[in-house]
Amino acid sequence: MGKRVAETERKYEAAEQTGEPDLDGLPGVADVRVLEPAELDAVYVDTPDLRLATHKITLRRRTGGDDAGWHLKLPTSQADTRTEVHAPLGKQGRKGPRVPKSLLAEVAAIVRDRELVPVVRLRNTRKRLHLVDAQGAPLLEIAHDHVRATVPDHGADGPESTWTEVETELLDGDPALLDAVEKRLRAAGLRRSTSPSKLARALGDRLTAAPRPPSPPSSTGTAGDAVMTYVHEQVAAIMSWDPQVRRDEPDSVHQMRVSTRRLRSAFASFRRELDREATDPVGDELKWLAGVLGLERDREVLAERLRDRLAELPDDIVTETLTARIGGDAPVHEGARKELLRELAGPRYFRLLDTLEALLADPPLLDAAESPAAPAVAEAVSRDHRRLRRRVEHALRMTPGHERDLVLHDARKAAKRARYSSEAAQAVPALRKPAKKHTQRMKAVQQLLGEHQDSVICRDAVLRLASDAREAGEDTFPYGVLYQLERDAAAAAENELPKAWPASDRGKLAG
Known part of the structure; x- marks a missing residue:
């Protein structure tokens, strides 16, 4: 099976005119390290009726950046945290990239024998910085993303939608650091994103209209x-x-x-x-x-x-x-x-x-x-x-x-x-x-x-x-x-x- 890691992150969008957040004096943070920008290109796959997305699961193949490969993200009961399973990019098949068997096994009970097809392509210009401790070890990443999303339509990309967002990801720091950074981001005019993921935002009404997994009864009166x-x-x-x-x-x-x-x-x-x-x-x-x-x-x-x-x-x-x-x-x-x-x-x-x-x-x-x-x-x-x-x-x-x-x-x-x-x-x-x-x-x-x-x-x-x-x-x-x-x-x-x-x-x- 692929490598499994816990990913704790939060997404933000502009609530009004924003400025640069003040990152001085954060607890445990000794310095702010600016990283080289990255150009990311990701194709998300799902069943035609979006079974993965409606179960809050994403499966993508991404090139660019320092973690190119296949990424499967699974929900957890912990706030802001998902389980991410990685696999190498692999080889291209005649019909395009093949989803690794290790990742297919993780979602087989949901996908079953249905076809997986590209549902969204996201291209992202990412500017990143790391908050590091006194030894230079990264504690938290802040990413400024300019996203261009297209939804495939009969084999061709459909109209492009664009937006910007900010992502914070805990690397090796105390979870309290996420809260401290959030206060600074809010002060700069940002708010928590209303969309749980880039994929959900790109799919929009199509995801809203997709059939949902059955929910249990809300009470046990009968x-x-x-x-x-x-x-x-x-x-x-x-x-x-x-x-x-x-x-x-x-x-x-x-x-x-x-x-x-x-x-x-x-x-x-x-x-x-x-x-x-x-x-x-x-x-x-x-x-x-x-x-x-x-x-x-x-x-x-x-x-x-x-x-x-x-x-x-x-x-x-x-x-x-x-x-x-x-x-x-x-x-x-x-x-x-x-x-x-x-x-x-x-x-x-x-x-x-x-x-x-x-x-x-x-x-x-x-x-x-x-x-x-x-x-x-x-x-x-x-x-x-x-x-x-x-x-x-x-x-x-x-x-x-x-x-x-x-x-x-x-x-x-x-x-x-x-x-x-x-x-x-x-x-x-x-x-x-x-x-x-x-x-x-x-x-x-x-x-x-x-x-x-x-x-x-x-x-x-x-x-x-x-x-x-x-x-x-x-x-x-x-x-x-x-x-x-x-x-x-x-x-x-x-x-x-x-x-x-x-x-x-x-x-x-x-x-």
Whole structure:
């Protein structure tokens, strides 16, 4: 992936007749260094319907200056700050410059398989100065920009618009320096720009008229509002984790997979508020996506658990052959990752994202969605809890063995659903406190049942590894020890359940 940096900057325009700002006596500033002017030429690319710009993202290829190359700017939650991702200029293709794959991966969940085309060309004469400290290190840059913007029209540049603006960018100084400089700029007749970026100013009415991403409900007064607030959160999470999965960030696959499960679970929990004819097909696709993500995630979890168990074995039975067989799955990992990335670049995944976006824009709400949020959502949470209770109590009546393992696995899935619906309930002010407690109780049950299920899966893996070792003429005794360790772990979880369940089967939302 490209180089990532945080960029903190502010833009200003003339409010009236302006003069030169007084930059003397700024805190921590020892001198003002004037730099050579630069001629910058940037082409901004986007989808024809400006999907990047409406998500407050810019992607450009700029020549000139000391940072020529591709620049992707992504919004952050911090004021005046964006994440900037750099990539080299690269080579020209027959149809013009090609967007680097590293940058495409950052915005794939938004662009999907739509074409990227030039939408604005900005030519800028930039005059810069640096505020430096006593050692000569630059703290802040002030740039005076004379901008000429053209919007391509059928392959040719359209009419040119021009303006001037001032940009301040924090380099290595204290953020308070931005405020101190702003006071000087305001005193000189400048004000904060009314446009968030040069691109937005150049696009003007075209950007204003572009379709916007769906917004979550402004309140949670009705059951439908509460449900759709949670649905929005999960779709946003999937979109947010997507580029991190592509960058192979730690835990990203797991978190994206959890978001798909939360969303699918919400469709099931709130079936009285959401039309199942619309949500069931989406749920099926989410199940497919969770499976795609699981190709790598399940392998990671199993490999980590096997390594932990291996560390518990006596040194005298741990051989290089055993260690290699337990941990020698790198090719499997690489294959699973390639398959995952292939699916995330495919039409099925992109159409799922399109469908989710359409669902947010036009929620498939039933009449019950108009009910007051608190009682309707509380009933959904209680209904999920009662479902969990039936499964746990059934399992507790059974004797240990394969059939009980299956029932406990079903109980684990029910615990997840109960946890997720109580998470959704936290959006309703009247339910926030009891829902938070209920979520914690359901999480505890889920983790206990998850430990049991992980042991079941690990035992199956140990048996497969032992079979492979036997065929290769290797000693299988260590695998028997590993298997017994996992049996003990499962038994411990089963023994804990009768004591842990009563502590969770209580509270306002237990039903």
